[in-house]
Each structure stands twice: as structure tokens, then as C-alpha cells.
Amino acid sequence: MSEPENTIRKNALEGVRVIDFSWIVAGPQCTRILGDFGADVIKVENDANLDYIRASKPVGGSNSPNRSPLFTTLNRNKRSLTLNVMHPRGMELLKELIKKSDVIVENFSSRVLEKWGLGYEEQKKINPKIIYCSMSGFGHSGRDRDFVTWGPTAQALSGLTYMSGLPGEDSAGWGFSYMDHTGGFYGTIAIMMALIHRNRTGKGQHLDLSQVESGIGLTGTAILDYTVNNRPFRRDEMPPGNRAPERGVAPHNTYPCKGEDRWCVIAVSTEDEWESFTKVVGNPSWAREARFENMSSRFENQDALDELIAEWTINHTPHEVFEILQGAGVPAGAVQTPEERVEKDAQLEHRNFIAEIPHEELGIAKVESIPMKMSETPWSLDRPPPLLGEHSAEIYTELLGVSPEELGTLFEEGIA
Amino acid sequence: MIKGFEQSPQYRVGGALEGITVVELCGARGHFMGKLMGDMGARVIKIEPLGGAIERQIGPFMHDDPHPDRSLFFWSHNTSKESIEINIETSEGQELIRKLVGKADVFLEDCEPGYLPSMGLGYKDLSTHNQQLIMTSLTAFGQDGPYRDYKSNDLVALAMGGIMHSCGYDDLPGSPPIRPSGDHGNKIASHYGLIGTLAALFNRHFSGKGQYIDVSVHEACNSTTEHALPSYLYEKEIVFRQTGRHHSTVPTPKTLCKTADGKYLIVFQLFNNLHSWLSLVAWMAEFGKAEDLQEEKYKDMARGGPRGMRASSDTTDSDHAFEVVRRFIASRTSEEIYRGAQKLKFPWGEVRSPEENLHDPHFAEDRQMFEDIAHPEIGEGVSFKYVGRPYRFTESPWQAFRAPLVGEHTRSILSNDVGYSESDLRSLDGKGVISLK
Numbered sequence: 001m002s003e004p005e006n007t008i009r010k011n012a013l014e015g016v017r018v019i020d021f022s023w024i025v026a027g028p029q030c031t032r033i034l035g036d037f038g039a040d041v042i043k044v045e046n047d048a049n050l051d052y053i054r055a056s057k058p059v060g061g062s063n064s065p066n067r068s069p070l071f072t073t074l075n076r077n078k079r080s081l082t083l084n085v086m087h088p089r090g091m092e093l094l095k096e097l098i099k100k101s102d103v104i105v106e107n108f109s110s111r112v113l114e115k116w117g118l119g120y121e122e123q124k125k126i127n128p129k130i131i132y133c134s135m136s137g138f139g140h141s142g143r144d145r146d147f148v149t150w151g152p153t154a155q156a157l158s159g160l161t162y163m164s165g166l167p168g169e170d171s172a173g174w175g176f177s178y179m180d181h182t183g184g185f186y187g188t189i190a191i192m193m194a195l196i197h198r199n200r201t202g203k204g205q206h207l208d209l210s211q212v213e214s215g216i217g218l219t220g221t222a223i224l225d226y227t228v229n230n231r232p233f234r235r236d237e238m239p240p241g242n243r244a245p246e247r248g249v250a251p252h253n254t255y256p257c258k259g260e261d262r263w264c265v266i267a268v269s270t271e272d273e274w275e276s277f278t279k280v281v282g283n284p285s286w287a288r289e290a291r292f293e294n295m296s297s298r299f300e301n302q303d304a305l306d307e308l309i310a311e312w313t314i315n316h317t318p319h320e321v322f323e324i325l326q327g328a329g330v331p332a333g334a335v336q337t338p339e340e341r342v343e344k345d346a347q348l349e350h351r352n353f354i355a356e357i358p359h360e361e362l363g364i365a366k367v368e369s370i371p372m373k374m375s376e377t378p379w380s381l382d383r384p385p386p387l388l389g390e391h392s393a394e395i396y397t398e399l400l401g402v403s404p405e406e407l408g409t410l411f412e413e414g415i416a
Numbered sequence: 417m418i419k420g421f422e423q424s425p426q427y428r429v430g431g432a433l434e435g436i437t438v439v440e441l442c443g444a445r446g447h448f449m450g451k452l453m454g455d456m457g458a459r460v461i462k463i464e465p466l467g468g469a470i471e472r473q474i475g476p477f478m479h480d481d482p483h484p485d486r487s488l489f490f491w492s493h494n495t496s497k498e499s500i501e502i503n504i505e506t507s508e509g510q511e512l513i514r515k516l517v518g519k520a521d522v523f524l525e526d527c528e529p530g531y532l533p534s535m536g537l538g539y540k541d542l543s544t545h546n547q548q549l550i551m552t553s554l555t556a557f558g559q560d561g562p563y564r565d566y567k568s569n570d571l572v573a574l575a576m577g578g579i580m581h582s583c584g585y586d587d588l589p590g591s592p593p594i595r596p597s598g599d600h601g602n603k604i605a606s607h608y609g610l611i612g613t614l615a616a617l618f619n620r621h622f623s624g625k626g627q628y629i630d631v632s633v634h635e636a637c638n639s640t641t642e643h644a645l646p647s648y649l650y651e652k653e654i655v656f657r658q659t660g661r662h663h664s665t666v667p668t669p670k671t672l673c674k675t676a677d678g679k680y681l682i683v684f685q686l687f688n689n690l691h692s693w694l695s696l697v698a699w700m701a702e703f704g705k706a707e708d709l710q711e712e713k714y715k716d717m718a719r720g721g722p723r724g725m726r727a728s729s730d731t732t733d734s735d736h737a738f739e740v741v742r743r744f745i746a747s748r749t750s751e752e753i754y755r756g757a758q759k760l761k762f763p764w765g766e767v768r769s770p771e772e773n774l775h776d777p778h779f780a781e782d783r784q785m786f787e788d789i790a791h792p793e794i795g796e797g798v799s800f801k802y803v804g805r806p807y808r809f810t811e812s813p814w815q816a817f818r819a820p821l822v823g824e825h826t827r828s829i830l831s832n833d834v835g836y837s838e839s840d841l842r843s844l845d846g847k848g849v850i851s852l853k
Contacts, residue, residue, distance in 0.1 A: 001590065005524070007676050008623070009623050012615035012616060012618060012619040013615060013618065013619075013623075013741065014619075014622075023644065033611060033667070037615045041732070055642075057651075058655050059650045059651065065633040068603055069641055069643075069646030069647060069649060069651070070642065070651040072650075073645070073646050074498035075820075088691055089721065104589065114458060115460040117658075120810075126455070127418060134456065135851060136757055137763075138778060139783055139808065141782060141783065142778045142779075143777060143778050143782055143784030144758070144778035144781045144782075145777050145778075147758040147778075148758070148761060148763045148764045149763055149765065150661070150685075152671065152682050152684065152765070153682060153763045153764065153765035154765070155682075156681070156682040156765035156766060156767045157765045157766060157768055157773070158770070158773070159768050159769055159771075159772070159773065160596065160765050160766070161660065161682070161768030162768060162769050162770070163505075163596060163597045163598050163709055163770070164594055164595075164596035164597060165594060166588075166591065166594065169585070169588060169591075170594075170660060170672055170680070171587075171659075171660050171680065172585055172594040172657075172659060173582050173583070173659075173672075174582075174583055174585055174596055174660065174766075175582030175583040175655075175657050175658065175661075175662060176582050176641060176642035176662055177609065177642055177662070178596075178600070178640070178641065178643070180642070181604075181606070181640045181642070182603075182607065182640075185604075185607040185608070185611065186573075186806055186807050188611055189452070189607065189610055189611060189614065189807070190807040190809065191612035192615060192617075192618060193432035193433065193456055193614060193809070193810070193812070194432060194809065194811075195431040195618050196432060196433065196614065196617055196618055196621070196686065197597055197809075197811065197812045199618070200434075200435070201811075203811050205568060205809060205810045205811035205812065205813075206810045206812070207807060207810075208808040210783070210808075213779065213783065213806060213807075214781070214807065216773055216779065216785055216803055216806075217803055217804075217805075217806030218598060218600070218603060219598065220492030220493070220679075220802065220803040221476070221488055221489050221492045221493075221598075222461075222598075222769075222771065223492075223770055223771060223773075223774070223786070223802065223803050224476075224488040224491055224492050224800065224802065225476045225488055225771075226770075226771035226774065226787075227740075227771075227774070227800050227801040228478050228488060228800050229476065229478065229479065229480070229488075231476070232769060232771050233769045233770050234769035234771070234772075235772060239597050240597055241594065242571060242592065242594065242595045243477075246475045246476065246489060247474050247475075248475070251523070252571060253592075254575075254580075254592035254593060255537070255592075256592070256594075263575075263580075263592050263593055264529075264575070265489070265571045265572055265580070265595075266593070267569050267571045267572060268532045269569070273567075283553045286621045290773040300604070302746040312682055323578075326563075326566040326567065328644065329567060330567065331567040331568055331569050331572050332572065333568070333571075333572035333573075333575040334575060335575045335580045335592075336575065336576055336577075336581060337578075337580055337581055337654055338576050338578060338641075338644045338647065338648035338654055338655065339648055339654060341566070341638055342645070342648055342649065343445070345788050346561070346563065346574075346832040347557050347558070347561045347564075347634060348560045348634070348635070348638060349563055349564060349565035350561035351558055351560075351561055351632065351635060353556065353635055353638060353639075354645075361419065362650070365581065366649045366650070368601050368638065368639040368645055369635065370608075370639070370679075371432075371605075371610075371632055371634075371635030371638070371639050372612045372614075372629055372630060372631040372632070372636075372637040373559075373629070373630040374612060374616065374617075374627055374628070374630075375539075375627045375628040375629070375682070376619070376623070376625060376626075376627035377615070377616070377619050377627065377748070393573075397831050403651055411814060
């Protein structure tokens, strides 16, 4: 990267080039954010070993690798390069690309790049300032480094699955790969910290991430309760369901609403909010009973309290509860369905949360925005998710100096 | 780096954020963001109201003593910070904040929209005197829009954010959607707040200019639900929740399997390929538990891999195979199945309670995932084991120290960094602007 001071920049990560070997969800989540901030993210792909998500639930049931809804949102703002690393010329071209890049990201299991002869020591010989981010399940050292994870594995091992559920029941866990998202965030955070470090020191480095360890990092309070108080999280009254025993507040729960399997949440944490709440639900006589007169008595008697509140919520839709209570200054929300998030959430609409861009096969690609507004370098949806190999030709010829004659050979011989 | 701040007493060399000064005015929404910066070497000055932040009242507490310096919730979210007590409701308190932020690289705050601008502490005011300032505001719904002034917390954030809709039970009639415990709505937002802040720091290196970042918890959660929105946006399909496993638009096999010692494993991807299937059946056969799984039809399913299995319209055989595997798992301990399956490359995991990782040799010994952090205020030589680094840097290490006591650094910050004399401090104390205790 060149380093001009005081230049006008459109994007925060302008000038950063990322070689992205990552696939499935965790790695692509990481590089999607880098791409959203304007880094040139080159997704290196191979027909023989496609990103599994390219084939995930293609729209219209086609066999195209370019129609997966999840792939679409995870891979916008990236370019796709097909390259066969197993071919000597492919490896040669990859090394050229490493010379011209700042960051390498992969989320394979822990020995894949070493097997390619592209471990960090080798990368450093090619480009001493390279930042190499490996996102494996268990990290690149230690006795279990060859163990493998998917999101649910990392959630189970780190403790996050166990921490979600009703007391006395099986784990409800997470209904999606939270640790793919969050593992991706930690990859992004580490890479940007390393870029900042490199700005100051000129040094690259290896960032060794473990998906399970990033999950363990989210369990700090439970770990301290054990190491300080010798109190395990695995005990009868845990996990706490939707209540908040750590805060000692009530009501703090989900409540049934009008409709099939429809729910809202209400969380009252001050006396003022309690006063507003009782007023807006019509000053029922039970609200003045001694057992609900202050926070600690409400907390003590929350089973009874929750039942009485449910008698009110059941007559309203989740969005009605949300609007009525918020109108009175009481923290409450609808357990929103995907449909409501897209069709009914006035805030997301106002903030232009769903972004759109033309896409060759899907017509229009629709994706979730990066969830922030930046005054100087706002994100933009500059590129739809790439078709497989869409940018191979331009990257080979413009960036890697491959002649038009050789380009044909690369495709014919399965190198590109 | 902006000149002006002295090196703090706890200055650490070599962290990726060494030399960056952060002023933090955050509660539960944003305090994790400041911790992550402090642990990587930034100097984080946490402004607390007189008497200490309200999160200090959240349990559990050390030895169940509800003292503001003994909240383990506060400890775990506020390592590597200094604390200064300032009464922000006074004009002199506001002036102190202006002075601190005037010299800082980053101002992290999670106040309600409009609150700081109402006292002249908005980005417009602050950036006039410090053009390099990066100000990151973390709010429930964002700085504008119809829900801007609505109240929220972690439960509301996870409900409105679509996360709860995907979490819960499909085999427990009438049960509600579940909020995974652990303040994850706030954590998702803190992660995004940090990501934006780091992007702005990187950008400032070249542009010389800071900026304002408006992060919404609501949007952060809504962008973190995997298949839920893509399935609706393209096919108008609604995912539903399933016990202990992924949301889906069609029912998928259960993954929670009970073991002989009463624990659970997450078990999936039985039919990845022929090789892994044969190795699994051979392992079960060693214990006389393979039943009829050596039959040819299962090999055919395994040859087809995950796609082959899904394409098959008859799931009776795969359901049966899963039941046999389930019986095998029920006959052994959780640890034995976890390690045995991983050796065969099955990505199965034990459903652990967090503290059980303290006894896992890979994480606890080989990877040193837990760190002893000194607590001299409790007693000489006292330290406690904390969760350690969530990432491993080869050049710029993670280094944490314990959360500050209430107002522990009020005096040192105001005298060393702002240049106040002892009599200035006593006067501010007397007027209720700061507290020297």
C-alpha cells in the first residue's frame, strides 16, 4: 500500500487487498465486512471444491452456483477468482498475488495451508508484510489442533449452547451458527488491529484464531463465578430462560400474544417504568397488591406476575404490545419474524437496512447492510456477490500480468 | 497518535492498539467494546457517575457480596480500563469530559440519542476542537428514525433483532422463543462498534481525519441471523426454531444426543462420505453397537454425501441410522464420544457448561486460554483466573489487567493528564463534580 497523508478516501479500507480462501459462513462473514469497508477482497475458488454455500438452497431450485440467498449476503463486495493451487502454474500465480496483497484469510482446518506449502513462514518469504489470519476450530497449536468445528460445534464446546434454554429442559441453544458470525467478527477485528499495528511498525503477523476460543471469550462472567465463587453454571436453576436473575428485575420475560406461536418481550427495570407499565395496561387491581409493590417483591413473585401480564398480552399482537408499551416509555419488543423485520419494521426501513443491487442471475441481490453509519467513509454496496470466476480474467491480466494468450491456456488446462 | 496524554501507570508495550487513547462513557451496551480495546493495549479511560456505573450492581458478586467493586459481571466486561468518576449533569463535569475527549483518539459512548448533544458534547461540538477524534455511538435503534427514542435492553434487542425467533424448542409445546443468556445483543453491537472504530482508526492514518460512527444494536442483531433473512428475501419462506439446532424452513434431524453420563453431544453430518461412514460403523462395532449399519444401503447413502442424502425422498433409512448411532452414544460417556468422533473427523461437540473448559487440556494447558489476573485490592498475591485472549497475535500480544475500582484513577487522570492541582481537585470534589472519597 502507498501511504499518502491527508488524502480524500471514499472507503475506510481503500487500498487493502485481501486474498480470501475462506468458505461456508465464518470466513466469508469476516471478509464481507472488509469488502464492505472497501478492501479489494479476492475470493479464490476452485470448481473442484466449491464453497458449499454456493449450492445452499439456490433460488428456483437450479443447479447454478450463483443463486444461493445466504451466499449472496455473505459475499457481496468481493471478486471471484478461479485458481487451482494444486497446479504448479496456479501456485506460481498465487504467489504473485500474495506479493500484491496485504492480508490472507482462510478458515480451513489447521494444516491445509501448510500442506500446500503456504504456511506463514512461506508467506513471509514471499511478502514480509503479509498479515495471515487463520480461522480454524481449535487454533494452530495444541493437542487437539486437528479437531474440526462447524458453528454448532463451537457453540456447544464453548458453553454458549448450554447457556441458552429453560431451566430443567434440554438446551435450546442457538438456532443458527452464531459462532460463524461472531468468529467472523473476531477475524475482522484481529485483521484490522494488525493493519493498524502494521501502519505503526511496518510488521505483518500471523493471527491464529480458534472458533471455540472466540466463543469461550464470551463466557467471562460464568468463568469468574466458578473461579472466584466455585459456583458452576451447570446447576439446577440455570440457564435462566428469558429471565434476568443476575439483575434481580421483573417482569423480564417473553409473553404470549394474539396469533399462533406469537410472542412479545417486556423488561421493566425501574420503578418509573413499572408505574408507566401498570398505567398503560389499565391500572389492574393486582398491580397494587403488596406482593408486587417493589422490585424485589416482584422478582420474588414473578411466576404469578408473569401469568397476570400474559392475560393482557394475549389480547394484542406482538407489534401492538411493542408500540403501546414503548409509547409509555416501557422497554418492550415483538419477537419479530423474518417477515416482520422486512415488511413491518419502520426503523429498519427508515435506516435503509436492506440494500439492493442488480445481479445477473437473481435480477436483484438483496442483502443486510453493515449495521452502522459512518460520517466520512460510509459503506456502500458496490458489487453484487460474484458469479463463480466472474473476475478471473481481469485479475489474471490486469493484476498478475498474464498475457491474453496464456489466459486461454489457463482456462483450457484447468489452472484457472 | 494524538499527543497529550501521559503514559498511564499500566502502560503496556507492544499491543496492537498501543498509543491509542479511548474515553469510554458506556454502560452494558458498550462496555465490552472498551474492554476489547484495552486488552489489546489501548489506554481506556472509563467515565463513571459518582458512586460508580450501574453495571456494578449486576451479579454475580465475589462471595455474593453486592459491593460495587465486587461485581463479576462488571469485572469480566471492564478489564484493562481506568476509572474516573465525573458528574456529567454539572457544567464543570461536562467541561472535564470536553477536556479529556479533546485529547483522545476515540470517544466510545452508549447514551440515549440526543443526550450528549444537549449538553454540548455531541460530535459536532467535540470535533471542532479535535478533528482527529473518532466518536462511536452505540444506541438501541440508531440516531434517527421512528424508533430512535424507544427503550431497549438485551432482551428487547434479541427479540426485535430476529435472533429469538430462531432460538427455542420444537418439542416443548407452548414454550416461548428463547433469549440465549450472556448479553449477546449487546456483545454483537459492541463487536460492530469496535469494527467501525478500527476501520476509522485505519482510515485516519491516511486521511488525518476522524469521523462519527452511529451504530445501532437493532441493526447489528438483524444482520446476525444467518439464513433467516435470506430465506425470506428470496423465497418468502419463514424459518422456524428447533431444539438445540439450526432454524429451518423444513424439519431437520435432532442433533442433541444424550450420553451415558447424562450430558449431551451435538451430533450431525453422519453421511459425509463413504470413508468417514465406514470408520464410524467400525468404531461402533468395536463396542458391539453397529446393529445393522454395516448393510450396503447405508454405504450407498454415504457415497452420495450430504447432498445425496438430502436428495433421497425416503428418510426412513437415515432416521434409522441416526437412532442406532444415538443408542451407541447413549452407552458411552460424553468425553469418550467427543474425542473418538473427532479423531474420525466428525465435527461433533460436547455441550459443555462454560467452566468445563477450565479442565480441557487443549484450551487450558496447551493454548493457555485462561489467564491469572492480579487483584491486589483483595489481598497480597491474590489473583483470579479469567477468560483470556479471544485471538492470538504473534507480534502484538493481548494483555489484560483487572477492572478498575470505582473512581480509582480520578485523581491521577485529573492531575497528570489534565493538569489540575490538589486544590482544584478538592474544589471540584466539594461541588459534587467529582468524588475523591
